[in-house]
Amino acid sequence: MTTSPLLPNHLGGQWQTGNGAGTPLFDPVLGTELARVSSAGLDLAAGFAFAREQGGKALRALSYGERAALLAAIVKVLQANRDAYYEIATANAGTTTKDSAVDIDGGIFTLGYYAKQGEALGSARALLDGERIRMGKDPVFQTQHILQPTHGVALFINAFNFPSWGLWEKAAPALLSGVPVIVKPATATAWLTQRMVKDVIDANILPPGALSVVCGSSAGLMDQLQPFDVVSFTGSAETARIIRSHPAVAERSVRCNIEADSLNSALLDPAATADGEAFNLLVSEVVREMTVKSGQKCTAIRRVFVPRALYDAAAQAIGARLAKTSVGNPRNESVRMGSLVSAEQKTSVLEGIATLRAEAEVLFDGSSAALVDADAAVAACVAPTLLGSREPAKAKVLHEVEVFGPVATLMAYDSIGQAYELIRRGEGSLVCSVYSTDPAFTASAALELGSAHGRVHAISPDVAASQTGHGNVMPMSLHGGPGRAGGGEELGGLRALGFYHRRSAVQASSAALDVLAASAVALKF
Known part of the structure; x- marks a missing residue:
């Protein structure tokens, strides 16, 4: 061989x-x-x-x-x-x-x-960090913080x-x-x-x-x-x-x-309705995040929080769209979702689904559909799977285990306070998306959730056509998250340059700092 x-x-x-x-x-x-x-x-x-x-x-x-x-x-x-x-x-x-x-x-x-x-x-060959600061009453002696490459x-x-x-x-x-x-x-x-x-x-x-x-x-x-x-x-x-x-x-x-690891969330405004724009935007984004790169994104939506009254409607709407997702050989133009990266990942995802099913019901299972141009015994393909929990407050593993594939769990909440508490049970995530037509709700949700996430991605009808996606990481925005997301x-x-620079304070005369500033540039975010 x-x-x-x-x-x-x-x-x-x-x-x-x-x-x-x-x-x-x-x-x-x-x-x-x-x-x-x-x-x-x-x-x-x-x-x-x-x-x-x-x-x-x-x-x-x-x-x-x-x-x-x-x-x-x-x-x-x-x-x-x-x-x-x-x-x-x-x-x-x-x-x-x-x-x-x-x-x-x-x-x-x-x-x-x-x-x-x-x-x-x-x-410039160095970065100025902030303004000069007097060290005493006499302005001749000051301190200037600078950033230099490590x-x-x-x-x-x-x-x-x-x-x-x-x-x-x-x-x-x-x-x-x-x-x-x-x-x-x-x-x-x-x-x-x-x-x-x-x-x-x-x-x-x-x-x-x-x-x-x-x-x-x-x-x-x-x-x-x-x-x-x-x-x-x-x-x-x-x-x-x-x-x-x-x-x-x-x-x-x-x-x-x-x-x-990150158990990223999607949150639907409690005032949303099944025939409203916010509801449709959530459904569309959840399906996209479950299927793009076969769900193999650290920023993908893993938990979907909707008002209890919309749980069944959301399950049906998401399932209906997932049913249209063809899975198989990406060389075939009719295929919308390819494979996982390896047989090992396929095993891991299937085991993860089994783990989550101990606390969740299966709302949609695409595995009954045949793969397109692929041998199911060989290909590392896993069909989209939507799980659900009507009582997520009683769940444990649903808030602890991330399945790195085309898998998400729909969760019902009874009040916005409960939704925030359940989202925080993820113990820190890269991103949480919020779906609402109300700017006031969006703003309050961002303030409530910001400390537990590296990014809050708010989707409303006015930005539906221009928003960059829950899971897309853009270079002008922060990527990272607290807690279990790594703290990075x-x-x-x-801002990214800060990781590769060392900050120091230069305490010197104004004349010396003038010379230093000539070879540096103020860092502006």
């Missing part, structure tokens, strides 16, 4: 193939092997040192504007190779063309956004669901900040990340060491981190706990950003 070739890693400014047979990557629909990855035998210490010393020094020698130009050049390279990326996504992630766009074009758009933001920072590397340990966007939404602000990037993509879908990095390296855009990719095992990566490095992780809460307890974080104070923060425009 012939095995697939190993995808090379890029570390220490050169391409390196790992040792051993490697771990195979599969087509989750056809079950065929596509490639293999291995990080065994790599000299990680030398690779990190090269990135830190060579890549970081070269990036920091440039201004923000010059680094922004590098991002713009990367955008052009990625756009020129989009067709290849779509082919890889279909083969390795089982996504439809529309779903692949969320990942691929979303990543490219984010890079372009930060290229424009960085261009506005011009020739002299370290940024290690990204990414999730399997967004191999493109997951890389570039982190790399864009890191590279703009002047910090070299080492990305470790999730093994199951590593091919797309590796190919994108390869195209950028081959284009000779970035200084050597500015961008590296390690595919395969993550063993030893955290051990390489030093005090001025940063690590950003997207994935399970269990792995997040391991990262937080690692000596690099616990003892060497490596800055750490975590995005973990990403994006949010130029």
Whole structure:
């Protein structure tokens, strides 16, 4: 039996193939092997040192504007190779063309956004944080807070669901900040990340060491981190706990950003009616969030809260739309929803559904419909499943277990106070969407829910055509969430640069601060 070739890693400014047979990557629909990855035998210490010393020094020698130009050049390279990326996504992630766009074009758009933001920072090499503050009665001696790029590397340990966007939404602000990037993509879908990095390296855009990719095992990566490095992780809460307890974080104070599990919610205004616009908007968004990327989004809606009087109507309306969702081989144009990324994920999702069913009724089960152009015994396809609970206050696992697939649970509430309490039982989420025609209710809900969510996405009839979607993460808005969502923060425009900078206070004469300000720019959000 012939095995697939190993995808090379890029570390220490050169391409390196790992040792051993490697771990195979599969087509989750056809079950065929596509490639293999291995990080065994790599000299990680030398690779990190090269990135830190060579890549970081070269990036920091440039201004923000010059680094922004590098991002713009990367955008052009990625756009020129989009067709290849779509082919890889279909083969390795089982996504439809529309779903692949969320990942691929979303990543490219984010890079372009930060290229424009960085261009506005011009020739500066540091950021001014706030105004000068007098240190005493005499104004000659003042303090100015500044932000400077950290002299370290940024290690990204990414999730399997967004191999493109997951890389570039982190790399864009890191590279703009002047910090070299080492990305470790999730093994199951590593091919797309590796190919994108390869195209950028081959284009000779970035200084050597500015961008590296390690595919395969993550063993030893955290051990390489030093005090001025940063690590950003997207994935399970269990792995997040391991990262937080690692000596690099616990003892060497490596800055750490975590995005973990999240039981995101959708809330319908208690004044809504079954024939009203807010109701229809909720139904449409829930169906979209359940089916886009087969529900494999950290921001997808998992719990849907509606007034008790609308529970049955919502179940019927959502189920009717889900029934029109064809599932199967994404190469077939009639397919609206592709597969999960692997057979392992299929097993996990089916087990998760069984767990939730202990506390919920099945409102819609699409598994009776035949798959389109796919063998059910081979393909990692799971049909949309809508569960429901008329008494969510009595539930436990429904507020604790996230099933990372095309699954959501409808929940009835009796008062808005109860709805808020039930939503908060998710213990912190990335996003909660609110559906209402009443601006006053929307505002009060945002204030009530904001502290438990990284983002409150309010959908009303006046923004129905322009709203960007409950689950779409836009670079100008914050991405992250408190509690079980990881407590991290990403994006949010130029706020993202803060993670890759170190803040210090310069206490000096006004004359010295004038000289400092000449090479810096005020950070404005």
